[in-house]
Amino acid sequence: MSDTVIRIENLSKKYIIAHQQQERYTVLRDVIANQIKSLGSLINPKAKTENPNCEEFWALKDVSFEIKQGDRVGIIGRNGAGKSTLLKILSRITEPTHGCINIKGRIASLLEVGTGFHPELTGRENIYLNGAILGMSKAEIKRKFDEIVAFSEVEKFLDTPVKRYSSGMYVRLAFAVAAHLEPEILIVDEVLAVGDAAFQQKCLGKMEDVGKEGRTVLFVSHNMATVKQLCNCAFLLYQGNLIFQGNPHEAISQYMQKSTQGKHFHQANIYHHIKGDFRAEIEKITINNLDNSEIALSIFEKVKISIKYKINKPIDELDFFVLIYNLEDGEVQTSLFQRDSLSNIQPLSNYGTISVEFTNPLMPGKYTISAGIFDKNKRFVDWVELAESFYVESAFINGNKYDQRLGKISIQGTWYAE
Numbered sequence: 001m002s003d004t005v006i007r008i009e010n011l012s013k014k015y016i017i018a019h020q021q022q023e024r025y026t027v028l029r030d031v032i033a034n035q036i037k038s039l040g041s042l043i044n045p046k047a048k049t050e051n052p053n054c055e056e057f058w059a060l061k062d063v064s065f066e067i068k069q070g071d072r073v074g075i076i077g078r079n080g081a082g083k084s085t086l087l088k089i090l091s092r093i094t095e096p097t098h099g100c101i102n103i104k105g106r107i108a109s110l111l112e113v114g115t116g117f118h119p120e121l122t123g124r125e126n127i128y129l130n131g132a133i134l135g136m137s138k139a140e141i142k143r144k145f146d147e148i149v150a151f152s153e154v155e156k157f158l159d160t161p162v163k164r165y166s167s168g169m170y171v172r173l174a175f176a177v178a179a180h181l182e183p184e185i186l187i188v189d190e191v192l193a194v195g196d197a198a199f200q201q202k203c204l205g206k207m208e209d210v211g212k213e214g215r216t217v218l219f220v221s222h223n224m225a226t227v228k229q230l231c232n233c234a235f236l237l238y239q240g241n242l243i244f245q246g247n248p249h250e251a252i253s254q255y256m257q258k259s260t261q262g263k264h265f266h267q268a269n270i271y272h273h274i275k276g277d278f279r280a281e282i283e284k285i286t287i288n289n290l291d292n293s294e295i296a297l298s299i300f301e302k303v304k305i306s307i308k309y310k311i312n313k314p315i316d317e318l319d320f321f322v323l324i325y326n327l328e329d330g331e332v333q334t335s336l337f338q339r340d341s342l343s344n345i346q347p348l349s350n351y352g353t354i355s356v357e358f359t360n361p362l363m364p365g366k367y368t369i370s371a372g373i374f375d376k377n378k379r380f381v382d383w384v385e386l387a388e389s390f391y392v393e394s395a396f397i398n399g400n401k402y403d404q405r406l407g408k409i410s411i412q413g414t415w416y417a418e
Helices: 028-043 083-090 123-133 138-152 167-180 190-194 197-212 224-230 248-260
Strands: 004-018 054-068 072-076 098-103 107-110 185-188 216-220 233-238 241-246 272-275 280-287 295-298 302-311 318-326 332-337 351-359 365-375 380-393 395-397 400-402
Touching: 004 083, 054 083, 054 216, 054 233, 054 241, 072 083, 072 197, 072 224, 072 248, 083 098, 083 107, 083 216, 107 167, 123 138, 123 167, 138 167, 167 185, 167 197, 185 197, 197 216, 197 224, 216 224, 224 248, 233 248, 241 248, 280 365, 280 380, 302 318, 302 365, 318 351
Parallel strands: 072 216, 072 233, 107 185, 185 216, 295 380
Antiparallel strands: 004 054, 004 098, 233 241, 272 380, 280 302, 302 351, 318 332, 318 365, 365 380, 395 400
């Protein structure tokens, strides 16, 4: 018997994008004309009526793959690559435009905060509701009930309607239900980013256990370290196409290269904003005040990273941060957080620049920068991903070439004898 649990052949999904017309209002004759056109297309589907205000968008194009039982598959790619569309089709939330899908086993999905929960029902009632949706008997759900509650850590609020839950509580309970009610296939989008770091690690551990039990996990994430930790296989999506499937390290390497390929980094309008409420936003990032995509630094060179920002809505306090990734494997090499600074520098106006200076500790190689803004409650205001890149070159120190050493970063210390 085949151990393939998901087989996808030539899967495609098309959306129709409607562009707003220039008119300030729609008159009755336009409404009647549009209704007649719609009726005509139903009577005669072969008669194509072109609408200049509509555009076809293929979220997925001829995607084919197989997933084996027990695989933990990471699905990576930039926003708009088709990751969430693929998960929604596999979860039977939306229908494909064409293609063949064969799935063997029950699926539990966690695609966004609150998916599958009824807001008026309590946490306790939603556990039983989700179990019933998965096709489980009441006895099966009761057997897992205490384990679900303990994992979610929301016992105190179990009989409170979930509409009063915070987003973190929502995620805790939703993940606990999805992971513990024994689906053959667990699908998780990057909703776990809502939870705190300790809970995220707890969830990753549970997903590893699910895989070891012979069940299958599909996981979408922008965190490459998490993909490497959890997954034994990875899919890379790019503009709706599956361009790589296989070893997670190779998939991540291609993703990092693809994300920075051919970019003119000084054009702020191509920055990739992946989350935030945009009360403030990052407009431009520069390294050592250079607008250049081939910036070269040396080990132990003084580095200045400047973040040009714009404040869109009143906000009490901003906390900027910078993450520096190795472009080869996607791992975070180091990070700088404004909150670690004792001076607690704040923006002087609605438009300005916040800068940080440090001595470069990175070994020779190519690196890329992500940057973001928190508010005082640690909520994301903005986060731009893989916005700028630079090279670190070898340096000559005391006449000797300082090249490869052990470790990911190099620390320059003062040596003395006692």
